[in-house]
Amino acid sequence: MLVEATADAEAGALLGGLVGALPALADAAVGVDAADARRLWAYRELHTESVGRVGVPHKLDVALPLPALAAFVEQVQVVLAQRWPAAAPWLWGHVGEGNLHLNVTGVEPGDEDLDDAVLRMVAEAGGSISAEHGIGRAKQRWLPLVRSSEELALWRAVKQAFDPTGTLNPGVLLPN
Known part of the structure; x- marks a missing residue:
């Protein structure tokens, strides 16, 4: 998770303290200046490239209500493992907004059954089938799930x- 505070040094110190207090967090880096921020953002930007090196990803862009986000992440991983055993989910996004990028390697990039399963879970959780990239032609058939x-x-x-x-x-x- 990349969190950026643009306030003052006190906010940065508070954030650093919170990171240190999370027992489940196994590895963390806290930036203290602009150079650190640039390095952390550069690292984050390599995420997409890293996924592409594993295989051609099946991409979904969804949004969920914040209270439903953690349960959705758990549920989608279970469903993928059950129905697509070779699937490897890669999740990232703008968590504070509920925006989630779900990339799945190990499946066909155009697998509409996977789209259907995931987008139905999103709709059942009260989410949106598109967060940043729109409905377009690709998600038209699922629009009645959320409208x-x-x-x-x-x-x-x-x-x-x-x-x-x-x-x-x-x-x-x-x-x-």
Whole structure:
């Protein structure tokens, strides 16, 4: 977990104390200046590259209510192990916002059964099937899991009002 405090030195000291007080934390690094922060961020940015070296990842971008995040992380690992024994989940994100990037190696990158299983778990936990990267065409079929028919009808009405000929991003988010 990478946590950054942009306040004063007192906030940094408090954060360092909290890290030291977590008994389950086996390894930690606390940056004390701008150079440390740059090194830690550079390390974090290599995460995606590291996953790619293991295999082509199946990628999902979801958001969950904070109280549901820990249970979801546990549940998704159990489901992946049961249904896709070769699966290796890689999880990271913006935890304070409930945003979770789930990359899975050891499975087919386009496995829609995996998408279906994970996105249904997200919806059941009260989450969003897309956090940062949008619905697009790829997640259209799962949109009714998290949006009511009334909401979808309203979205269609707004789209029709602003784009009556359907020339702007045809088939993206809402099917034609």
